[in-house]
Amino acid sequence: MNSKDADKRYVWHPYTQMRDYSSWDNRVIVQGDGFYLVDGDGNRYLDGIASMWCNVWGHGPNEVVVAMQDQLSRLQHSTLFGLANEPAAFLAEKLVNMAKGMDRVFYTDNGSSSIEVALKMALQYWHNRGKIRKEFVSLERGYHGDTLGAMSVGYIEQFFGAYKPILKKVHQLPSPLLHGSGFDNQDELVESCLEKAEKTLKKLDGRCAAFVMESGAQIAGGVVIYPDGFQHKISELCRKYDVLLILDEIATGFGRLGNMVEYLAQKSRPDIVCFSKALTAGYFPLAATLTHDRIYREFLGNYSDNKQLYHGHTFTGHPVGCAAAIANLQLYEKRNLMQQIKQNSQYLKKRLTEFEKFGIVADIRHKGLLAGIELEKDGKPLINVKHERINYFVYKESLKRGVHLRTLGNILVLIPPLAVGKEDLEKMVDVYLELTAKLQKL
Numbered sequence: 001m002n003s004k005d006a007d008k009r010y011v012w013h014p015y016t017q018m019r020d021y022s023s024w025d026n027r028v029i030v031q032g033d034g035f036y037l038v039d040g041d042g043n044r045y046l047d048g049i050a051s052m053w054c055n056v057w058g059h060g061p062n063e064v065v066v067a068m069q070d071q072l073s074r075l076q077h078s079t080l081f082g083l084a085n086e087p088a089a090f091l092a093e094k095l096v097n098m099a100k101g102m103d104r105v106f107y108t109d110n111g112s113s114s115i116e117v118a119l120k121m122a123l124q125y126w127h128n129r130g131k132i133r134k135e136f137v138s139l140e141r142g143y144h145g146d147t148l149g150a151m152s153v154g155y156i157e158q159f160f161g162a163y164k165p166i167l168k169k170v171h172q173l174p175s176p177l178l179h180g181s182g183f184d185n186q187d188e189l190v191e192s193c194l195e196k197a198e199k200t201l202k203k204l205d206g207r208c209a210a211f212v213m214e215s216g217a218q219i220a221g222g223v224v225i226y227p228d229g230f231q232h233k234i235s236e237l238c239r240k241y242d243v244l245l246i247l248d249e250i251a252t253g254f255g256r257l258g259n260m261v262e263y264l265a266q267k268s269r270p271d272i273v274c275f276s277k278a279l280t281a282g283y284f285p286l287a288a289t290l291t292h293d294r295i296y297r298e299f300l301g302n303y304s305d306n307k308q309l310y311h312g313h314t315f316t317g318h319p320v321g322c323a324a325a326i327a328n329l330q331l332y333e334k335r336n337l338m339q340q341i342k343q344n345s346q347y348l349k350k351r352l353t354e355f356e357k358f359g360i361v362a363d364i365r366h367k368g369l370l371a372g373i374e375l376e377k378d379g380k381p382l383i384n385v386k387h388e389r390i391n392y393f394v395y396k397e398s399l400k401r402g403v404h405l406r407t408l409g410n411i412l413v414l415i416p417p418l419a420v421g422k423e424d425l426e427k428m429v430d431v432y433l434e435l436t437a438k439l440q441k442l
């Protein structure tokens with residue numbers, strides 16, 4: 001197989017305007033080398049988006065890869081329908097030990113599906129108890145994936161407007177983002193958000209199945225870092241109004257914000273929590289929906305009661321993915337990754353102040369190894385430069401400089417692989433600084 005012969009025309013890329021994409025010399029990645037991706041011509045690109053926010057250790061052989069190879073040589077796949085497999089059983093125990101308050105693990109193979117499972121679990125939990133609860137509450141700017149239920153709870157008009165006819169209407173509450181909110185300080189904003197949340201939960205008394213939100217921060221909807229106490233208070237409100245809390249920790253779990261399990265750091269008590277992305281270091285598609293025994297018990301009964309959870313995928317709990325996750329989580333401990341993340345986060349915080357000098361930088365948001373730099377011109381989001389979308393501009397210009405970066409609309413986001421070294425992190429920040437200076441002049 002020679003990458004020069006690979007015909008790129010047939011690949012339809014996600015979230016990509018293919019007219020632009022195919023008109024430019026796009027790259028075919030053939031190999032990984034540390035934190036770099038290497039294309040067929042030998043060009044190297046620093047993985048500035050952690051291969052869609054999931055990469056931990058970079059690319060190339062390591063203990064996780066060895067564990068996967070070992071698993072492949074013993075058992076490649078066997079179904080979880082009726083049978084367990086060894087890595088799935090071990091991993092479930094490991095996850096339950098980490099995720100305090102959770103007792104059971106349901107596997108899927110991507111984040112969106114783990115959200116679908118969470119929504120179905122919530123609906124059926126009430127159903128099995130003989131109650132009809134059809135409503136869901138979520139936050140504006142939330143993103144939970146691209147399947148139907150996930151799009152409904154993470155509804156973003158620009159992304160999902162065309163699919164509205166098959167989506168469910170969900171009650172969306174304001175997200176606690178200070179910039180552009182009209183509030184002068186965060187406390188007032190949080191108070192207002194919580195007031196609205198309480199009002200909605202009260203209004204939906206006895207009808208709301210679950211409150212769904214990302215844990216710690218919203219990423220795809222614009223890098224919104226929750227103010228201290230916000231998630232805790234939402235969690236308390238859910239208890240008060242007897243509504244299940246579903247936390248989406250798909251992008252923030254396992255260290256992105258500097259905490260291994262974000263909901264514990266946020267002092268919140270979910271009923272259902274979803275993990276994916278960094279779970280396998282990004283080496284295998286795997287996700288997990290965890291819940292506690294109070295929910296699980298409501299699914300037990302005779303077959304004739306029809307209480308079982310009707311969900312399952314062919315590759316649910318894939319042994320190679322579970323083996324990757326076990327080795328990955330062991331490596332976190334062995335290499336003391338959380339400490340390294342904290343140090344790099346401090347460094348990043350310092351470097352981000354260098355963006356303040358640009359007139360087009362309207363807000364800078366950061367926590368752990370997540371940063372968002374919001375660009376505006378004349379008080380409006382800076383979406384286009386010279387008839388070109390800013391995300392396409394940044395994509396092209398960053399690749400020219402040997403880094404793969406991707407914006408979220410007018411927000412420059414930095415989401416490096418979690419174990420990135422200081423020098424590579426420095427390079428990512430330097431390229432963003434250079435591109436911001438260029439954008440300011442255009």
Ligand SMILES: Cc1ncc(COP(=O)(O)O)c(C=O)c1O
Binds near residue numbers: 113219250
């Ligand atoms: C918070 C959050 N939830 C869900 C998803 C969907 O996960 P997947 O792309 O694996 O379906 C994502 C993906 O970016 C995410 O960031």
